[in-house]
Amino acid sequence: MEASVSYSQTMDDEYEKFIRRMNPPRVVIDNESCKNATVIQVDSANKYGILLEVVQILTDLNLIVVKAYICSDGGWFMDVFNVTDQDGSKITDGGVLDYIQKSLGPDSCFASSMRRSVGVVPAMDHTSIELIGSDRPGLLSEVSAVLTHLKCNVVNAEVWTHNTRAAAVMQVTDEETGTAITDPERLAIIKQLMCNVLKGSNKSREAKTVVSHGVTHTERRLHQMMFADRDYERIALDEKERPNVNVVNWYDKDYSVVTVRCKDRPKLLFDIICTLTDMQYVVFHGNVDTEGPEAHQEYCIRHVDGSPVKSDAERQRVIQCLEAAILRRVSEGLKLELCTSDRVGLLSDVTRIFRENSLTVTRAEVTTRAGKAVNTFYVRDASGYPVDAKIIDSIRQTIGQTILRVKGCPEDLNQTPQGSPTRFLFGGLFKSRSFVNFGLVRSYS
DSSP states (O other): HHHHHHHHHHHHHHHHHHHHSSSEEEEEEEESSOSSSSSEEEEEEOTTHHHHHHHHHHHHOOOEEEEEEEESSSSSEEEEEEETTTTTOOOOOOHHHHHHHHHHHTTTTTOHHHHHHOOOEEEEEEEEEEEEEETTTTTTHHHHHHHHHHTTTEEEEEEEEETTTEEEEEEEEEEETTHHHHHHHHHHHHHHHHHHHHHOOOOSSSOEEEEEEEOHHHHHHHHHHHHHHTTTTTTTOOOOTSSSEEEETTTTEEEEEEEEEOOOOTHHHHHHHHHHHHTTEEEEEEEEEEEEEEEEEEEEEEEEOOOOSSHHHHHHHHHHHHHHHHHHHHOOOOEEEEEEOTTTHHHHHHHHHHHHTTTEEEEEEEEEETTTEEEEEEEETTSSSOOOOOHHOOOOOOOHHTTTTEEEEOSOOSSOSSSOOOOTTTTTGTOOOOHHHHHGHHHHO
8 A cells, every 4th residue: 555655656746747847937026017016926837735835935035925916727827926025125135036036946846745745844953842732821931941951952933822822833952962852762751841831730721742853834834733723713802803804605616715804914925825725725816915004815715626615614614714824923912022142041031031020922933043042022911911111121121121122112111221231141140040940840750
């Protein structure tokens, strides 16, 4: 049976390579025809998942898609994207333009093996940890404290919270060697302790931990994890906050038409296409437009089996899942950005300070670049009240006001540099703090 599957997959791969040689992808980048955006046109032989891969590449470059026209009806994929940088300007950086050409053009890795698992790449320089469980104040602090105790250094991480659930994909290395952790016994301990932290005192919802040496595209994996966890169920929202998502059948063309109207934000297109793809729907035609602060998206879809949405229950599920996909990345709370030299235990120390000041992290992005930690946190008061400006100022004085900055802050938050940033940089404030302070040694050993 395995030999038969392997032979079939090999034949599929060879056929796709043949089609690709006969019809290589073509990318045209135009900075002249549109006044306000760079126009990227992608033509290629059609294949399930190709739209997500193209959108993923543009999203990973932090490009803003202001308009898009999607057509993949039949054997050919023809899409046009009007994009800008984060400042709303055309893309003029030669390196970025060259990367787009190489990533989407004839020399790209649009290989069949990559298309089957969009964004999957081997990663032997770190260990990937996936976590999902019930959200609660201080959870990220506890998780990072356990990892520090286990001599794991968090080099990259992304954390989302939605509808009482929390999900994280964390990339860690061994504290001493700076490489991936491979010892099976040690990995088993990490997995067990992570599960214990996630479960906490809540036994009503399942907690899951996965440890591996490969990593899927982080943001796509977070969507998959929360979708599998059914975070889209029982969302209680004010109608003003709820995205306007509708699904109707176009019987003449045998399509289901999905329309989305909501507040525009970066990566919105990726979140929607990612969810439709993971729900096994194919986009045949689409139109994306932004009108000031609002985004309007419309897609003609069918399930991979060729059928439109068949029932009202399926229609409601599509609506719920797209609403959840949009809201997972909606950033609730005050945005804080930390930039300093990386060191083991940095994430644990920072999140402990947040927890001790009654702040909870609703979303986090942790990155390490050339020995520098660049972390973004969205925080709010654990009791649900607006964040106190005095508390933020006190935290910044503790950490160092040149290290921790408030982004998009209220005017009453003082950002004038004060105090010495070096005391946090070298960890002097935290040497007297032991892991026992969290009560985790007693609870999880």
